[in-house]
Amino acid sequence: MIDSIEFTHEExxxxxxxxxxxxxxxxxxxxxxxxxxxxxxxxxHYVYVDNLPADVKTSVKQELRERYQIRELFxxxxxxxxxxxxxxxxxxxxxxxxxA
Amino acid sequence: xxxxxxxxxxxxTRRFVSxxxxxxxxxxxxxxxxxxxxxxxxxTNYNRYGYYLCPCRDTLGSxxxxxxxxxxCEYAGPDIAEFGHCYCALYxxxxxxxxxxxxxxxxxxxxxD
Numbered sequence: 001m002i003d004s005i006e007f008t009h010e011e012x013x014x015x016x017x018x019x020x021x022x023x024x025x026x027x028x029x030x031x032x033x034x035x036x037x038x039x040x041x042x043x044x045h046y047v048y049v050d051n052l053p054a055d056v057k058t059s060v061k062q063e064l065r066e067r068y069q070i071r072e073l074f075x076x077x078x079x080x081x082x083x084x085x086x087x088x089x090x091x092x093x094x095x096x097x098x099x100a
Numbered sequence: 101x102x103x104x105x106x107x108x109x110x111x112x113t114r115r116f117v118s119x120x121x122x123x124x125x126x127x128x129x130x131x132x133x134x135x136x137x138x139x140x141x142x143x144t145n146y147n148r149y150g151y152y153l154c155p156c157r158d159t160l161g162s163x164x165x166x167x168x169x170x171x172x173c174e175y176a177g178p179d180i181a182e183f184g185h186c187y188c189a190l191y192x193x194x195x196x197x198x199x200x201x202x203x204x205x206x207x208x209x210x211x212x213d
Contacts, residue, residue: 024141024155024156024157024158025141025144026140026141026142026144026145026155026156027141027155027156027188028134028137028138028141028155028156028188028189029156029188029189029205030156031137032134049158050158050159054161057158061158071208071212072158073208074156074157074158087205088205089204089205
């Protein structure tokens with residue numbers, strides 16, 4: 001996780017992986033993605049990037065690009081601080097999280 | 101970034117998206133819960149930035165930089181033609197809706213800056 005920002009923690013019984021989601025508070029697919037994790041009882045952290053101060057948001061996007069070599073699209077799923085998946089595809093998220 | 105002089109309500113936004121859909125010959129997403137979340141998102145963005153920024157895209161910092169993704173975005177037409185719905189799924193083709201298509205997140209057509 002990026003240390004300089006505060007994440008919201010959603011408690012779940014599935015704790016096999018470190019799961020972090022970068023989302024937009026305004027986005028329907030982001031809401032679906034967070035609901036998907038809750039429904040699957042996944043323990044995860046998330047942040048609404050659009051609610052961050054502009055300078056913090058800029059550094060978060062830069063870090064996502066540089067650390068994970070991705071384009072900053074939302075939602076972005078980060079598993080075990082190593083695997084990044086952009087966009088919400090339930091089947092792909094199931095695979096990444098070992099739920100399939 | 102300048103804030104709008106008059107804030108929009110979700111009813112204002114609902115009227116706006118209905119007018120856009122009617123004008124373009126598109127349908128508005130039928131899933132009421134998803135529609136509500138998009139209308140709320142668009143309303144938030146209008147009241148935050150002063151224009152209807154696509155709810156599934158983040159601002160690049162100015163109206164000028166965001167002009168291609170102000171709702172209805174420049175990519176909605178091609179996306180609806182190819183996938184049956186636009187990037188945020190707010191607008192859909194009649195055929196997609198009649199067939200009961202389930203919106204999925206589609207590739208970002210916007211060029212990378």
